[in-house]
Amino acid sequence: MPTFDADTTDINAFEVEDADLYIFSQYFDQEEVFAELHEYYNSEQYRFEIPTGEMDRIESFLDEYFYDLNRVAPDAIEPFCVVKEKYTDHADILRNSAYHTGRGSNTVFVMQDRLSAEQAVERGATPLADADTSFRL
Template sequence: MSSFDIDTTEINAFKVEDADLYVFSQYFEQDDVFHELREWYDSEEYRFEVPASEINRLESFLGEYFYDLNRVAPDEIEPFCVVKEKYTDHADILRNSVYHTSRGGNTIFVMQDRLSAEQAAEQDATPLDDSDISFRL
């Protein structure tokens, strides 16, 4: 019996506490995957918004295509978040974010993954845990 390792792609799905849904951003090369998920796609925000009641079905479906869904609870979101002063260049940061909002003179970004958060920090964003801002999705 042979064994082999299959590389999976991890998708971080962030639980939105008060809305009872999960949000994530991912580009799917296979048309049939995107077609199956189209009902949850918000084309204005470039993200998927999946009701919590559907997350188990989504996880099972994505697993068939070698995607590993990582559910991120509201109290575990901090390592994925960065802060940038409003009205400064943030196009590259926005491209890899799942969600963003303004707080005072800052914009808070929830990044797709920890690598994107690290890259944003290299582009003059501040990790949320290094700021004095409190945020929960």
């Protein structure tokens, strides 16, 4: 019996603690995918915000289009987080983040994947684990 192996795209959806919500950043080039998720898109933050109760349905829908939705719990977010001093160049980092916020004299970024976090470090950011900043999403 022949098998069919398709390449999938991983999407990390980050659980927002105490908000009953998951967030992720992903560009969908298929109009029907974006149309289905449009109601959850926050155009000011360039991310999707999915209520926890909708995640199973959204995960099943995305699976049909070869997207693997990985739910990231709040206590597992650290490898995706980087810190950069406020008011420094961070446009390339922001582009690949799902969330960012100020913490003292720093900005914390939750990157959409581990590769983006590694690239942010190459661009001058510090991994959250190595920073003097605490953060929980």
